Amino acid sequence: MSVNQQAHTGPPYGQPQPGYQGYQQPAYGGQPLPGVPQLQYGAYNGPMPGYQQPAPPQGYFPSLGFPSKGSPVSLNSDTSSLAPNFIGSLRAPSTSGASLPSDHLTYSPFGQGDVQNGIPASAAPMQRPPASQPYLPGSASMPVTQTPTFQQYGPPPTSVQQLSKHMAGMTVGIIAASAPPPAGLGYGAPRPPTMPGPPLPGQTAAGPPASQPNHVFSPPPPSSVSGPQPGPLMSGLHGPPPPTHPPQPGYQMQQNGSFGQVRGPQPNCGAAYPGPPNYGRQPGPPPPPKRLDPDSIPSPQLNELPPQQKPRHRIDPDAIPSPIQVIEDDRNNCGSEPFVTGVRGQVPPLVTTDFLVKDQGNASPRYIRCTSYNIPCTSDMAKQSQVPLAAVIKPLATLRPEETLPYLVDHGESGPVRCNRCKAYMCPFMQFIEGGRRFQCCFCSCVTEVPPHYFQHLDHTGKRVDFCDRPELSLGSYEFLATVDYCKNNKFPSPPAFIFMIDVSYNAVKSGLVRLICEELKSLLDYLPREGNMEESAIRVGFVTYNKVLHFYNVKSSLAQPQMMVVSDVADMFVPLLDGFLVNVNESRTVIASLLDQIPEMFADTRETETVFAPVIQAGLEALKAAECAGKLFIFHTSLPIAEAPGKLKNRDDKKLINTDKEKTLFQPQTSFYNNLAKDCVTQGCCVDLFLFPNQYLDVATLGVVTYQTGGSIYKYAYFQLETDQDRFLNDLRRDVQKEVGFDAVMRVRTSTGIRATDFFGAFYMSNTTDVEMAGLDCDKTITVEFKHDDKLSEDSGALLQCALLYTSCAGQRRLRIHNLSLNCCTQLADLYRNCETDTLINYLAKYAYRGVLSSPVKTVRDALINQCAQILACYRKNCASPSSAGQLILPECMKLLPVYLNCVLKSDVLQPGLEVTTDDRAYIRQLVTSMDVAETNVFFYPRLLPLTKADVDSDSLPAAIRNSEERLSKGDIYLLENGLNIFVWVGVNVQQGLIQNLFGVSSFSQISNGLSTLPVLENPFSKKVRSIIDMLQMQRSRYMKLIIVKQEDKLEMLFKHFLVEDKSLSGGASYVDFLCHMHKEIRQLLS
């Protein structure tokens, strides 16, 4: 089938086609970046010649920093649980002490030029960049280079085996537990609690030869001696005798089999594997117990290591499936050729693989990923396997620059062609019949007349002759221009508005935050999203400041100075002005600049510590209502809203509830007030983005409700300090303001007969069982949808999904974005297990569990997760694997990482909090994960760990990742760990002085400051390389990650170790090895 995207230039579209600049390419600053999230500040080089980052106000913040006790370094935020209560003494005058507006309901326009509060009336209009300076050197972490979003890291892909990995569910291996571990997760042998003294050989695992899975092992040697591996059986891999581990008491496990290979081109389960004869599932007497030695793989560093002894009966961490190896293999197999979407049920490369997508009839995996691409024909089969059928959908996902954005199809007044019955949209799977006069719906089989204007003849194969000229007949993803029928009240929408709402209470002012935000907005407002070829953004802006009263600003272009109006009756919020509140940035430029200059001055002496919150949202909502448009509120908020007002909250944090039946209340909002408010916001298309700067508990679980249900984003900067946090905050803010977003969105997922969408996870609101409503939906948000059978499916026809998203673009255009995906159906369980995607499965399971904690005790949720996964694996073992001894653990090839990843979910802070994790952190993480895509959950649960000292300073590549375990670390190296929220740089105590000098600019390890959060900009290859790696990682993520430098044996190291997820955690989480044994036991119980 020739699908020619070039053909789209023709008239049928009525649209400019290839390259179609006019659309959704947020060409900020004249740099068209097709769909690339505006992480790149290159974009700032636009219309403002040389937009320069304003320097922080000079002489202002240094003296205003918070008392430095607040932990500047934390997990995602607060680690030390309590902030210094330094505001106590200042709270006495808790009247709105500021000289500002009084508490009565006044509209006190401080008229033209007559500014109150000591603001000089002559406040410079239009403070463009006199005070601006080039971006601070220290902030060089904000890269100016425009690296593509999907950086390739790791070795270049070498071969294409797109299909090979989908082949047989490989036997992964065997672990025979001669001494089953005790039940529960807290079991497991004690390990040396601290960094082991001598370097462990584990670190060498970083460098196994490419594409050689490091857990391929030969059958055991005849004796159980823990000696060298017999080389010959290792497919010729292993030369020199390995070193051995130091004695480590406790691991009582024995291994009597071999762990199997991997995503190679093995045609079938184990049998054809040319290597170890006893590969995984050879029936027959189990070989004598033995210990497998991971270190039999030669590695350059091996020789440097002292000879060590290994315990006799330890399960070898290298003998169990390695995430690093799976990622590496997929990259090598799938990374070099485009993923072409023309084939039904084709499993895409992993999210960790850098690949290009060509749309040939199915939606790109960037838009939709499924837990399985071959789904059981019957409900019974699905239940038996326990494999959840789910799709993770990211409707507005950012594509790679080389990929084509969805074309916009305009059918004029008649609108898109749809099935008469189920209302599915025209798509490549519709069948035209009767010479093209009718079409049969691929979802419900109903036959619909083709409208005369849409008629076209069929060719000899029954295809319309114009099919390749029409995106909706040839592509998996495309858009329709919506007609007025798709608009609220049958009226085309107005362009959306952004309202900036700034907390000006004591904390916000004293930390320098208010000034920082105002300075930033002065430039950022020139970069609001705009529709591709439009000269300026259609988005209007408005400004509100607040503490326990609200201040609205009239910034009408005709005014010489902004006017403030105060509303102190927060119980019944309304907007005191209509004209002049929402304005065009260009028209009101001078007045806005003046306002942003004045705000920090006006509140500089405030003593007001109390804030309201709900009235702020209400005010924004009312303003949008009055303007009859959708929009987004950007709320910058610092504290628990305890001032008398609707939605007032009390501090109800109570860590003692952890591990009790009441723990769930910590995740629930403390009042339903915000749920109702959220509903009103969704109705209006009012999306709320929340930037939180807490110094203590502020109840994220409650404050986040509206954000969450309106499709907004939450950002949290605990103990915000200008020096350490401003880069992160500003980068997040810039990206958040600029990123592609749709408003007033409704998403529906249609399916072919036999399955239907039954459950939804994500940041949205639902008023019925089918429509997912989002006041705003941006390019980073995903919705996970679960499907259940309601009838039988057939192998012939397969199953189809169609996701239709109706939304308003940033210019106010109403559109429909359609994504189609066709899946295979199977009658054999083996086919299901062969076509699963574990990363997507984990995304679903995590979201399912994170929702579960709202209603069930955390332990129940954890147990249910373990049980479901044990059933999944037991079903495979029982039905798909060939007979073998019960002592063998056999994992399906596509799911061999399920145990390790599942363990990471179980140990995560939501399900098993560490001591240092706050209640707000948990609520925050819970909400974040619920909107994450598969790539984000993957790195969040299993962080990426890179040995920086192994980086090749002359190439663009990243050093090969290593497994997340302390024993992989060497004292002589520097490592980077990232999880999408944080970047740790860990420095070993024995790192060469030269490296330390090059990276930190100090002469020895001991001179590196504790708690460092930036790297100095030094002119040497190593420093440049490390900073470029960090920049590259920052650009791959949707949030700017917090950088934390950790010195080995420093107290911060505990924080870092929390993310070494293959190890036993301090909070009681099992090590990977222990958990695998536990899963094995669970599976055996199910099978017996």
Ligand SMILES: [Zn+2]
């Ligand atoms: Zn239909």
